[in-house]
Amino acid sequence: MLRRNVRLRREYLYRKSLEGKERLLYEKKRKIRQALEEGKPIPTELRNEEKALRSEIDLEDDQTAVPKSSIDDEYANASERDPKILLSTSRNPSSRLTQFVKELKFVFPNAQRINRGGQVISEIVEACRSHEFTDIVMVHEHRGEPDGLIVCHLPFGPTAYFGLHNVVTRHDIKDKKAVGTMSEAYPHLILHNFSTKLGERTSNILKYLFPVPKPDSKRIITFANQSDYISFRHHVYEKPGGPKSIELKEVGPRFELRLYQIKLGTLDQTEVQNEWVIRPYMNTTKKQKILGA
Structure with missing residues (x-):
């Protein structure tokens, strides 16, 4: 192998x-x-x-x-089979991070969660390649608060690094109706305001984490970009009064993503080319719109 x-x-x-x-x-x-x-x-x-x-x-x-280009090759055959995702965390995760990753397991269909334990990144990546995983999603924390999410596409990349902000788990959502059995049907995706070339690249990285849903699926996942912060929302809908009456319920979790780096390689490779990385001057108002208008 x-x-x-x-x-x-x-x-x-x-x-x-x-x-x-x-x-x-x-x-x-x-x-x-x-x-x-x-x-x-x-x-x-x-x-x-x-x-x-x-x-x-x-x-x-x-x-x-x-x-x-090689960027086209990375996802050229992604639609031929459903994604298979490995979910893991940084070492010694807090109870809040563990709970958040358990919820992410239901967000991403066909995801498998493992405890990091003493495994190093290179061992995880090699094991995922040998078992034909398509992506690795790694979540990090700072003082018990989830603050980073890494999406690594296999076998050769890319790897996208996101900052995590305003994480709200399912049971912290104020609408108590939202807390219940989470549907495991493949969700419909809404990708809003990814209009630039980098925005399209980012939307592809996120889009191919999800398989193609059935037309009658009542589950919706939204990635909405505003001022380069990507809001993640997870809803289900019902039709209690017929086809013209739709009730939307948020099932969680809820968080914001901020892209800060894309590497043309996998998570275990340190000396690879940066496709894009955020710079300090990009935080100015004039040059803030990186992913979309």
Whole structure:
């Protein structure tokens, strides 16, 4: 299994190394297309390659015209099977963190929770790869209050780091009707205001934690971005008075997420490229809208 993982990782890095060459080739083809459409002469530096490039252009379609990157490859086959998630915590979790992770187990379908114990991150990641887990969700705390959530996509990444704020567990929600048996049906997702390129990337990381629901599912999970804080809400709905009467109930938990880093690798890799990381100057009002308007 270790040899197989090394081979797959080497192949992944090799495909990633070709991205620069593919992007350069795409730019050359784009210039030729643009010149032909506008009736302008072919750029001087491309005239020696024009014949070969035009033959390649003739063979392309909508799927092959734009080069795909390793970021596209990460979730290219994600819809072919349901996600399988491992949930864990930092070492020696408090009772509040343990309760919160138990509730997250019902939030994410097909999730399995383990006690961290003395296991190191590399052992957890390797075990998840060998048992075909698709994601690892790790929750951290500070002085008994959950304050961090990590989402690591397997087998090669990415890994997204979120700050956790205003965590309210199910039994802390003031509406007592919300406390009851939690539905385990696959939920419908609402992703609101992820309009930028980074926002789309973040919504993909969150979206692929959930399988495709059935049309009659009455469970709704919402990720709503406002000023780069992602509000998580969990509801079920009923139709007590017929199809035109809908009653919405919050079942919890409730919290806010703040993205601060995305790495192009897995949780156990320390020397990997940062795809994006928050900087101090990004906290200013002028540059605050990172994920969406």
